[in-house]
Amino acid sequence: MRFTINGSKREADPDIRASLLDVLREEFALTGTKKGCDHGQCGACTVLVNGRRINACLTLAVMHQDDDILTIEGLGSSDTLHPMQQAFVRHDGYQCGYCTPGQICSAVGMLDEVAKGWPSHVTDDLSAPVLNDAEISERMSGNLCRCSAYPTIVDAIREVHEA
Amino acid sequence: MSDVAMDAPYRPAALDRAEQGLLGKPIDRYEGPLKVSGAAPYAFEQAPEGTAYLAIVTAAIGRGRVTGIDAAAAEAMPGVLKVIHGDPRMPAGEGNSRAMPTMGGDEIFHYGQGIALVVAETQEVAREAARRVTVHYDEQPGRFDAAEVEVQQDHKLGFLPPVNRGDLDAALAQAEVVLDRTFTTPIHFPAALEPHATLAWWEGEQLTVRSSNQVIGGAKGTIATALGIDKDRVRVLAPYVGGGFGGKTGVGQEAVFAAIAAERVGRPVKVALTRRQTAYMVHHRSPTTQRLRIGCDRDGRIGAMGHESVAYQNDDSAFLEPVPFGTLPLYAGEARRFRTDLARIDLPATGAVRAPGEAIGTFAVECAMDELAEQLGLDPIELRRRNEPTRDPTSGKRFTTRRLLDCYDEGARRFGWDKRESTPGSRREGEWLIGMGMAAALRGNFTVNAEAEVILGADGRATVKTDMTDIGTGTYTILAQTVGEMLGLPISAIDVVIGDTDLPPSAGSGGSFGAGSACAAAALACEDILTELALRMNAAADDLRLKDGAVTAGGRTSPLADLVRDRPITARGKTSPGKESQATSQASHGAQFAEVAVSAITGEVRVRRMLGVFDIGRVLNEKTARNQIVGGMVWGLAYALTEDAVVDPRNGRFVNPDFGEYHVAVSADVPRIEAHFIEEIDDSANPAGAKGVGELGIAGSGAAVVNAIHNATGVRIYDMPVTLDKLLSSLPPV
Numbered sequence A: 001m002r003f004t005i006n007g008s009k010r011e012a013d014p015d016i017r018a019s020l021l022d023v024l025r026e027e028f029a030l031t032g033t034k035k036g037c038d039h040g041q042c043g044a045c046t047v048l049v050n051g052r053r054i055n056a057c058l059t060l061a062v063m064h065q066d067d068d069i070l071t072i073e074g075l076g077s078s079d080t081l082h083p084m085q086q087a088f089v090r091h092d093g094y095q096c097g098y099c100t101p102g103q104i105c106s107a108v109g110m111l112d113e114v115a116k117g118w119p120s121h122v123t124d125d126l127s128a129p130v131l132n133d134a135e136i137s138e139r140m141s142g143n144l145c146r147c148s149a150y151p152t153i154v155d156a157i158r159e160v161h162e163a
Numbered sequence B: 001m002s003d004v005a006m007d008a009p010y011r012p013a014a015l016d017r018a019e020q021g022l023l024g025k026p027i028d029r030y031e032g033p034l035k036v037s038g039a040a041p042y043a044f045e046q047a048p049e050g051t052a053y054l055a056i057v058t059a060a061i062g063r064g065r066v067t068g069i070d071a072a073a074a075e076a077m078p079g080v081l082k083v084i085h086g087d088p089r090m091p092a093g094e095g096n097s098r099a100m101p102t103m104g105g106d107e108i109f110h111y112g113q114g115i116a117l118v119v120a121e122t123q124e125v126a127r128e129a130a131r132r133v134t135v136h137y138d139e140q141p142g143r144f145d146a147a148e149v150e151v152q153q154d155h156k157l158g159f160l161p162p163v164n165r166g167d168l169d170a171a172l173a174q175a176e177v178v179l180d181r182t183f184t185t186p187i188h189f190p191a192a193l194e195p196h197a198t199l200a201w202w203e204g205e206q207l208t209v210r211s212s213n214q215v216i217g218g219a220k221g222t223i224a225t226a227l228g229i230d231k232d233r234v235r236v237l238a239p240y241v242g243g244g245f246g247g248k249t250g251v252g253q254e255a256v257f258a259a260i261a262a263e264r265v266g267r268p269v270k271v272a273l274t275r276r277q278t279a280y281m282v283h284h285r286s287p288t289t290q291r292l293r294i295g296c297d298r299d300g301r302i303g304a305m306g307h308e309s310v311a312y313q314n315d316d317s318a319f320l321e322p323v324p325f326g327t328l329p330l331y332a333g334e335a336r337r338f339r340t341d342l343a344r345i346d347l348p349a350t351g352a353v354r355a356p357g358e359a360i361g362t363f364a365v366e367c368a369m370d371e372l373a374e375q376l377g378l379d380p381i382e383l384r385r386r387n388e389p390t391r392d393p394t395s396g397k398r399f400t401t402r403r404l405l406d407c408y409d410e411g412a413r414r415f416g417w418d419k420r421e422s423t424p425g426s427r428r429e430g431e432w433l434i435g436m437g438m439a440a441a442l443r444g445n446f447t448v449n450a451e452a453e454v455i456l457g458a459d460g461r462a463t464v465k466t467d468m469t470d471i472g473t474g475t476y477t478i479l480a481q482t483v484g485e486m487l488g489l490p491i492s493a494i495d496v497v498i499g500d501t502d503l504p505p506s507a508g509s510g511g512s513f514g515a516g517s518a519c520a521a522a523a524l525a526c527e528d529i530l531t532e533l534a535l536r537m538n539a540a541a542d543d544l545r546l547k548d549g550a551v552t553a554g555g556r557t558s559p560l561a562d563l564v565r566d567r568p569i570t571a572r573g574k575t576s577p578g579k580e581s582q583a584t585s586q587a588s589h590g591a592q593f594a595e596v597a598v599s600a601i602t603g604e605v606r607v608r609r610m611l612g613v614f615d616i617g618r619v620l621n622e623k624t625a626r627n628q629i630v631g632g633m634v635w636g637l638a639y640a641l642t643e644d645a646v647v648d649p650r651n652g653r654f655v656n657p658d659f660g661e662y663h664v665a666v667s668a669d670v671p672r673i674e675a676h677f678i679e680e681i682d683d684s685a686n687p688a689g690a691k692g693v694g695e696l697g698i699a700g701s702g703a704a705v706v707n708a709i710h711n712a713t714g715v716r717i718y719d720m721p722v723t724l725d726k727l728l729s730s731l732p733p734v
Ligand code: FES
Pocket: A034, A035, A036, A037, A038, A039, A040, A041, A042, A043, A044, A045, A046, A055, A056, A057, A058
C-alpha cells in the first residue's frame, strides 16, 4: 500500500486488521499520534486525512490507499513549531501532554471547517458560523483531556483563530 | 549533602533573595515543545527493535477459580511466541510498597482480572490469540451488590484510625440544631488518558522497565518483590506519564506481566491495557455512604460533628478510602466522631484517586454545611467563619499557614457572592433556574523524604537529577525554576533529568507532595553548591549574589563558568519530615464558587462559571499551578454531575467501562473558570515552602456545584452524581 504521510511517499504492507493508528505508531514509528481508547471515544488519535480530521483508531489502514495523511509530526517539530503548537505551549493548553497531539490536529482541522462555513450544534446563524468560545468547545468536544486543561486549550485555539 | 529534616521551619536564603526572579513565574513548560510536537516518549513508544507485543487474557467471571487453561489454539497461530499462565510470579492485582497482592494463585477476585498472557510478533496477532485462549473456571457466587454486603466496623484497613472525642451522641442530643444527612458517592475512575502501559527488557540479570507510573522508586521495589529478585536488578523509567490521578501510584499487573513475558521470550515486550481493561485492572475510588451529623447552637456554633462512612474493598487489597481525612481539621466542635467502616466486595480494587478522602469527604461535609446554613438562616460563608478553628480541632496541633477566611473573602468579592439570592429558586432566566453555591476546599499536606542532585558544570550550566515523575504536574519546569533561582541561572541554562530510578530517590508523584519535596531537595543541593562557590570566591555564602550566570561577592563579579572551570560541583540535597512536621497540622486550603443554570423543563444542569481562591503556600509556577487547580475543579464538576461507574450486580461487570458511557468532562461541559492564589510561603511544610496543589482543586468544587443547584432549584440531592433523573421529579413547576 502507498500513502503520503507528512508529505513523503511511504509504503507498507499492513495487516488487514490493523487500524491506521497502529500502523502509524508501530510501523512508521510516528508515535506522536496517541491511543487513549482505540474506540473513537477520546480523540487522542486525531490526524488529518486529505485535510479532514478523523480518529485514526476507527479506520483500517488498508482503507487509505493513496491518501494524504498529516500527523502531529508533519505539522511541526519541536524546533519548528506550527502556530497552533506554539499557542498550546504559550497558553499551557495541556498538562500530561497525552491528548495534546490529537487536540492540536483536531484544532487545525476544526478551524478549516469553520473557514469553510460548516455549522455546528451551537451555531446560531447556520449560514455564517462565528467562532466564539462556545463554538470552540462544542467543536472540540470529541477530544477528551482528562487533565482537563480545557480552558487553556480554548484560549490557545482562539488566539490562533484571531491571528 | 545538605540534609534538612523539618525539625523547625526552614527557608533557603537564596530563595528569598530571588535574584533571578524565576521561581513562581508563569513560564512555559520546560518540556512543552516535545509534548506539542509528539516527540515526548511515553511508556509504549520508541521501543527497541524486535519488541514483541503482549495481550492479557482476563477473567470472564466475577469470583471463583481458574481450573484449566487451554492455549493450544492460540499457540498454533502464526506469530504467537508464547502463551504464559500459571507462573508463580504472576500477581492477582496491583501491588505497592505497603501491600502485595496474591501471587501465582488461581483465585479470581473480580471480573476482568488478568490471568494469562499471550506474546506475539504483532499487536493484531496477540489480540486475536488472546481471544482464542479458553479458560475453564469454577465459578462461585460473588458479592457484587454494594447495598447487600456486610459492613465491618472492626477492621484494620487504611491509615486513618477512628477518631472519638467527647460524647457525640450526648452532644447531638443537647444541641439546639441538628443536621443528620446521609450522602452516597459513586465509583470514580481515575481514567488517565494514557492507558497503563509498560515496556520491559532484560540485559542478562538486569531488568529495565519503562512504565506509565507515578512513583517509580516504589515501583522498583514492588516489581523486584513480585519477581523475587534483588531490587538492584530492576531499573524503572518514566520520562513521560500521560496522567495518573492516583491510578498509577502502584504497580499494576501489566508491569509485572511484561517483565515475566520479556524474560520468557528473551526479547523486549510491551503491553498497553485496552481502555476497558483499565476499568478492571486499575483501582478506582470506592463508592461511599457517608452519614454527616452536625450539632450546633442557634448561632451556628458547632459543638458536635460526626462523619461516619462505609467504603469498599475486595479480598485481595489493603487500601481503605480515608473518607473523613479532610473533615478532621476543617471546623470547630468539641465532640467528634470520624470513622470509616469496611465492606468487602468482589469487584476490582479500590485505591487512591486524586485527593483520597477529601475529594468525596469534603463533598459531603460541604453540602451538609450549606444545608445547615440555610436552616439557621445564615450565609454559608458566615456559618463557616463562625466555626473557623484556631488550632486543629481533632489533633489539637497548631496550624502552619491557613488562609481559609481570606480565601472566602477574596473569593466572595471576586465572584460577586453578594448577588446570590438567599431564597432558593428565585432567580430565573426563561427556562433556566440560576443559582450560586460555594464550598470550602481543604487537602492535607504531607512532608516526605526526597533527594536530588545538582551538578554545576564547566560550561556554567546546571543539571538537576532526581527520580521524580512529571505526570502533567509541571515537575520538569518547577525543578528548573528552583535551580535557576538558587544559582542565578536563566531557564535555558538548566537541564532537568527525571523519571529514572538510577537517579536520587524522590517521593514520586502522589498525595500532592511531589512538587514541594522535589523542589526542596533541589534547593538544598544548590545550597551546598553556593557554599562551594563562596569558598572559591573567598566570600561568605550569604554574601553571594547570583544572576544570569554570574556571581558577585565583595565587589568582584565572575561568570559561573570561570569559577567552575575544570572542577564541576556536584551536590546532593535531602529533605525529610521532622519534629515540626509532627507538631503541626498542615493543609492547603481554598474557597470554591460555582454558578449553575438548571433547565426547569429537562433538569439539565449547565455550570456557567466557577471561581476558586487557594492557599497553597509558595506558588512554584503560576501557570502550571493554576492549570492543575483548574483541572481539579473540572474533576469536581464532572464528579458532581456525570461520573458514575455502574456495576451490574448479577456478575460484577461494569456497565460503562469506557469513555463512551463513563462520562468525564468534555470541553463543552466546562465553563469559564478562574483560580487565584493567596500566597503565604509555608516554611514548616518543606524548605520550598510549597503545599500541595494537584489534588486541592477537586476538594469542595463538586459541593459548590451541588450547592448552586440547590440555590437554583430548592432541591437537595444526596446521591451523587446529580443527574437529570434525580432532579426532575422535584423541580418546581415550569
Ligand atoms: S484512540 Fe482513537 S478516539 Fe481514542
